[in-house]
Amino acid sequence: MSALDSIRSGRTTLGIELGSTRIKVCLVDADDPQTVLAVGGHAWENSYADGLWTYALDDVWSGLQAAYADLVADAKRRHGVSPETYAAIGISAMMHGYLAFDDAGELLVPFRTWRNTNTTAAAAELSALFGVNIPLRWSVAHYRQALLDAEPHVDRVASITTLAGYVHERLTGRRVLGVGDASGMFPIDPATRDYDRELLDRFDGLPSQDPRAPRDLQVRDGRDETHTPRPSLRALLPEVLVAGQDAGTLTADGAALVDPTGALRPGIPFCPPEGDAGTGMVATNAVAPRTGNVSAGTSIFAMVVLDRALTQQHHELDLVTTPAGDPVAMVHCNNGASELGEWAGLFGRFAEAAGIPLDRDRVFDVLLREALTGAADAGGLLAYNHLAGEPIAGLTDGRPLFVRTPDSTLSLANVMRAQVYAVFGTLALGMRVLDAEGVQLDRMFAHGGLFRTAGVAQRFLAGALNTPVAVGETAAEGGAWGIAVLAAHLAHADRSLAAYLDDVVFADAALTVAAPDPADVAGFAAYLDRYRAGLAVEAAAVEHL
Numbered sequence: 001m002s003a004l005d006s007i008r009s010g011r012t013t014l015g016i017e018l019g020s021t022r023i024k025v026c027l028v029d030a031d032d033p034q035t036v037l038a039v040g041g042h043a044w045e046n047s048y049a050d051g052l053w054t055y056a057l058d059d060v061w062s063g064l065q066a067a068y069a070d071l072v073a074d075a076k077r078r079h080g081v082s083p084e085t086y087a088a089i090g091i092s093a094m095m096h097g098y099l100a101f102d103d104a105g106e107l108l109v110p111f112r113t114w115r116n117t118n119t120t121a122a123a124a125e126l127s128a129l130f131g132v133n134i135p136l137r138w139s140v141a142h143y144r145q146a147l148l149d150a151e152p153h154v155d156r157v158a159s160i161t162t163l164a165g166y167v168h169e170r171l172t173g174r175r176v177l178g179v180g181d182a183s184g185m186f187p188i189d190p191a192t193r194d195y196d197r198e199l200l201d202r203f204d205g206l207p208s209q210d211p212r213a214p215r216d217l218q219v220r221d222g223r224d225e226t227h228t229p230r231p232s233l234r235a236l237l238p239e240v241l242v243a244g245q246d247a248g249t250l251t252a253d254g255a256a257l258v259d260p261t262g263a264l265r266p267g268i269p270f271c272p273p274e275g276d277a278g279t280g281m282v283a284t285n286a287v288a289p290r291t292g293n294v295s296a297g298t299s300i301f302a303m304v305v306l307d308r309a310l311t312q313q314h315h316e317l318d319l320v321t322t323p324a325g326d327p328v329a330m331v332h333c334n335n336g337a338s339e340l341g342e343w344a345g346l347f348g349r350f351a352e353a354a355g356i357p358l359d360r361d362r363v364f365d366v367l368l369r370e371a372l373t374g375a376a377d378a379g380g381l382l383a384y385n386h387l388a389g390e391p392i393a394g395l396t397d398g399r400p401l402f403v404r405t406p407d408s409t410l411s412l413a414n415v416m417r418a419q420v421y422a423v424f425g426t427l428a429l430g431m432r433v434l435d436a437e438g439v440q441l442d443r444m445f446a447h448g449g450l451f452r453t454a455g456v457a458q459r460f461l462a463g464a465l466n467t468p469v470a471v472g473e474t475a476a477e478g479g480a481w482g483i484a485v486l487a488a489h490l491a492h493a494d495r496s497l498a499a500y501l502d503d504v505v506f507a508d509a510a511l512t513v514a515a516p517d518p519a520d521v522a523g524f525a526a527y528l529d530r531y532r533a534g535l536a537v538e539a540a541a542v543e544h545l
Contacts, residue, residue, distance in 0.1 A: 010085040015484025018093040020298030023063045024480035025071040030087040040071025053115040085265045090483035093164035095184040095275030098142030103158035117389035119145040139185035168273035171254030177238040180278030183320040193325030241272035243323040244493030278323040279482030284445030287322045296448035300336035316430040324497040331430030339385035368456040374417035376523025380408030383422035399541035424464040463520025
């Protein structure tokens, strides 16, 4: 079947991902998901309001509509046809955070994203109570912190979800979540692939500042009145689904939200909505035990599928799951390639001022290739990419820094290598913890726009992790392609997700593998030693600047 026929007949799947800086839409052949037929995108940014990182929900819909219109135009330009229906659709988005709604479906407080670090007290309390690490960005930490702070909205909370869950519910009417995304809200029991019931009970047993808590008593008009107990946490959380399960269909109202022109038809099946970590694992075929992937964007994280339980709790590691519900150790860093992008913008403006303007991709290509010629340890230079707080590094706030000693070698190549190393610095600290646990990896994959320039970031990551790193042809499409693949899996739900990826999606996929260069390994190790020592400088900057 030709691309035109596939699109016209709806033998395609659509993946939509709401990332931190870009909303991407990806159209693939349902029978051959490696074939990308059209793409669309829309840039957006978070805002910092009242001390918290957020996105306006109006921007979710205007951005999604713009990205979808861009994809339709791309399909028309490439193939001469505009898509009107699909075999299946999937929604992916940045994980964690806090979207709380009342019983009428009204948002109670602005969306609090994964980037916020105001939940220290709640995360520490829950980590001790549960015996597993509860990171600052997890939804349960946000909710618990709101209870501890007696925020006025907590007595009206009727549901809590993630960004992917919110978009999916508006499009289908189903309040569900893929298990991978759900595992960033609350711990998952690997035996049931659902929320851990014992830990839910422990949470519900906590005392609270919630004005509805049963321990609170009021005297009003001479009568004692006990407040109504708050709902159980389980009642607030979305239903959990695993890859391949039915997650509803596109409603007429949902179709109009995506495509105000009215061309998009309702009734299209949806796969379970997933987080960007899970779709990144799918996009790199890293869902089987002893496989892993690194996803680099505004944040950067590594996912390693475990073949055994860890021996102890580590604050550097999250325990989450694949979209099929298998246990994963996650090293999540709030700060990824954004600061590197700022440096690229600086040099891009220099080129423009010099009368030789370059587009952004060309600027990155030049700078990254220049980094290859730098010293293996970045010439004694040191960079921190911390625009936001970084829990793994013990930082509650961010201060991007570039530091050098008098005997360091300042050159463009070393500056850029130091900046790329900074993207991997905190990640490497967390991966060292996995190494100490004896976790073994058979293969590590990487994806994200940083890896679009062949052989640079991939090579440096291999040196940072001292393990071979593979990059596929769809690396730059990332999670939008990954959720399109999960949508295609709906028609093959009789196969496990791992088998479907191995036998169908990646059977003939082309991969480029970079083995760790011993000089890069030694150079990055020296850089990381300086990085650890310099965290005191970073902490001082947070305190004094």
